[in-house]
Amino acid sequence: MDKLRKFGAWLWLNKERMLLGVLVGFLCYRVWAVMEPQEIDTNDQIMPPRNSGNVGLGEAIPPIAPTAAPGAPLTSLATRNPFLYRPGAATNSDGETEIDIELVDAPKVDRNGDLKARIKPRKGGRTKSYIVGKEVGKWRINEIREDSVLIEHVDTGEERVLRVPEK
Numbered sequence: 001m002d003k004l005r006k007f008g009a010w011l012w013l014n015k016e017r018m019l020l021g022v023l024v025g026f027l028c029y030r031v032w033a034v035m036e037p038q039e040i041d042t043n044d045q046i047m048p049p050r051n052s053g054n055v056g057l058g059e060a061i062p063p064i065a066p067t068a069a070p071g072a073p074l075t076s077l078a079t080r081n082p083f084l085y086r087p088g089a090a091t092n093s094d095g096e097t098e099i100d101i102e103l104v105d106a107p108k109v110d111r112n113g114d115l116k117a118r119i120k121p122r123k124g125g126r127t128k129s130y131i132v133g134k135e136v137g138k139w140r141i142n143e144i145r146e147d148s149v150l151i152e153h154v155d156t157g158e159e160r161v162l163r164v165p166e167k
Contacts (some may be wrong), residue, residue: 002146008059010156013061015058040155046087049069057137060070061065082119085117089148097159099122099123099151099162100121100122100123100137100138101119101120101136101137101139101151101162102119102120102122102128102162102165103118103119103120103148103149103162103163103164104118104119104120105118105165106146106147107144107146107149110129113131114132115131115144115145115146116129116130116131116144117129117141117144117149117162118130119132119136119141119149121136121137129146132144135154136151137158138155139154140153140154141151142159147163147164148161148162148163149161149162149165150162164167
């Protein structure tokens, strides 16, 4: 009885190793099956399909036309998935990228002699002063003039002009 208990304890302690051995053996068998293809018996006669009808041996069997299930919606193949999110610039109906920032007032000269434009995001956010080359959201400031600011979209490269709002 003691030998049986010791054998059971040994099996329990080495169950992972035995499982690993079985899996490695199975893997070796599958690799061998791929590397050593089985010989195909060419003496077997190829039987024509049972539903061949009056088709002779030299004629090709016409393919079966696929049929759609009655009432199956085919629009799902052409419509966009509503849950798919594609990040990028929002466009309006004209195909132009919408500007989500606005020029608050006329650009001013700072202590260093650089023109700074005060720009505010349209969807909330604080008004900040920006110099040429800085990015505001998806837009980069290319040029600051006395009455306008030339901006470029970072992704599309589209250039737009922000004008000073009339009061």
